[in-house]
Amino acid sequence: MKSIYSHILAVTLATMLLSGLLSFLISNVYYQVFLKDYNDDKVTAMARDISDFYRQNPELDKDNYLAHAGELGYQIFLVDKQGQKSFYGGKFSKKKIDQDIVNAVFTGKIYHGIRDFPSKTFITGFFDSSVINTIGMPIIAEGKQYAMFVRPDVGYQFGEMRIFFAVVLTFSVVISIILVMISTRYIVRPISKLTEATKQIALGNYQYELDVKRRDEIGQLADHFNSMAKSIEQLEEMRQEFVSNVSHEIQSPLASIQGFSQTLREKELPDETKKRYLSIIEEESRRLSQLSKQLLMLASLDKEESIIEKVTFNLSSQIKQVMFMTEWSWREKELAFDLDLPETYIYGDEKLLQQVWINLITNSIKFTESGGTISVAIKNSERECKIIIKDTGIGISSDSLPNIFNRFYKEDKARNRKEGSSGLGLAIVKKIVEIHGGIIEVKSEQGVGTTFIVTIPKL
Numbered sequence: 001m002k003s004i005y006s007h008i009l010a011v012t013l014a015t016m017l018l019s020g021l022l023s024f025l026i027s028n029v030y031y032q033v034f035l036k037d038y039n040d041d042k043v044t045a046m047a048r049d050i051s052d053f054y055r056q057n058p059e060l061d062k063d064n065y066l067a068h069a070g071e072l073g074y075q076i077f078l079v080d081k082q083g084q085k086s087f088y089g090g091k092f093s094k095k096k097i098d099q100d101i102v103n104a105v106f107t108g109k110i111y112h113g114i115r116d117f118p119s120k121t122f123i124t125g126f127f128d129s130s131v132i133n134t135i136g137m138p139i140i141a142e143g144k145q146y147a148m149f150v151r152p153d154v155g156y157q158f159g160e161m162r163i164f165f166a167v168v169l170t171f172s173v174v175i176s177i178i179l180v181m182i183s184t185r186y187i188v189r190p191i192s193k194l195t196e197a198t199k200q201i202a203l204g205n206y207q208y209e210l211d212v213k214r215r216d217e218i219g220q221l222a223d224h225f226n227s228m229a230k231s232i233e234q235l236e237e238m239r240q241e242f243v244s245n246v247s248h249e250i251q252s253p254l255a256s257i258q259g260f261s262q263t264l265r266e267k268e269l270p271d272e273t274k275k276r277y278l279s280i281i282e283e284e285s286r287r288l289s290q291l292s293k294q295l296l297m298l299a300s301l302d303k304e305e306s307i308i309e310k311v312t313f314n315l316s317s318q319i320k321q322v323m324f325m326t327e328w329s330w331r332e333k334e335l336a337f338d339l340d341l342p343e344t345y346i347y348g349d350e351k352l353l354q355q356v357w358i359n360l361i362t363n364s365i366k367f368t369e370s371g372g373t374i375s376v377a378i379k380n381s382e383r384e385c386k387i388i389i390k391d392t393g394i395g396i397s398s399d400s401l402p403n404i405f406n407r408f409y410k411e412d413k414a415r416n417r418k419e420g421s422s423g424l425g426l427a428i429v430k431k432i433v434e435i436h437g438g439i440i441e442v443k444s445e446q447g448v449g450t451t452f453i454v455t456i457p458k459l
Helices: 004-056 062-071 099-106 159-202 217-266 271-301 315-325 327-332 350-366 413-418 425-435
Strands: 074-080 085-089 135-141 144-152 311-314 336-340 345-348 373-380 384-391 439-445 449-457
Touching (some): 004 062, 004 144, 004 159, 062 074, 099 135, 159 217, 217 271, 315 327, 315 336, 315 350, 315 373, 315 384, 345 350, 350 373, 350 384, 350 425, 350 449, 425 439
Parallel strands (some): 336 373
Antiparallel strands (some): 074 085, 135 144, 311 345, 373 384, 384 449
């Protein structure tokens, strides 16, 4: 499998190569478009100077003069009408030239070979040491007419600089490759650590922490990974605790049912005792049924939008209906109700929200002593409404208050078991409120009472 290090290295080197190639092509285009005519004019002026100087000093030996001119950094090709050729200065790599060009120069025309040199993709014409890549000009020497072709000797004029630039380019490429390899390793190292960390997380080692002290995107990724690992660890602990609680909640009533059923089958008991045992079996069965329903509801609520069915309904009428449904319970304890329920319409899931009021009001009834008071009020604003359910019950301890919405949490396990509580009611209430975009708050003081405040958007 190709590593990310080799991948980044290959991409970087390919980018360097491509950028170098494109730079050369762009430079070649720049020469062809902008510099070609300029070089042609410049070399034409040089050739004219050579021709004019000799014309003004005809006593000079032709060969010596042109040889000295060539030594100054030029390539010179001389041909007479009989076809005799002479070369001075630097050597031409290509010495062939069309006779028509030579004849045209004999007639006095100037040959612009640099300007007219054919453009090629990978060759900058200025560096092509060819006779046709010259400036042609007529010259008369020793009473004879010649065609003289001149171009700068690039190798002579830029020899040392060419070597210097070649060395600079070579070292630049080598150093660039080394630095790319080092920098790529620096970039990839934390990713390798991240890969190892993900393996550890997959093996269940949630304590593994990435030690990446960088403030760039990779450093942020490492920080997010550490946060994710902690969240997964907490989620795993919650899952294990949830499974443990479910097992415990199911096991307890099953043990009771099994024990009392076995006693009823194996022993001769008075009718009154049998009835009491059967009543316990019935109650435990009912508790199992309630637990299974609540677990199913929690599983459904976790899907949120997939199960919610919103309609517009009268919230005050719904709460009054819940009051009627629980009337027997609060009348039996002689509880007083203080209601402030102005007509209020909201947009939500009617069945789910009814479950919220049933759970909260039932809890208030359950934990309020006989003769106590429960008040239910709706406070409206333009965008939301607050439902306040307050009782004068036994209250909740400050230690337990932050945990009451946790699944299976019970402040007094013995009392809750006696009253058939599973510890899921408030978790369900909180989930329903949240999927409606609302919040639930609780204030409580032991011996004084508890107040639940549910805030829900109207739309």
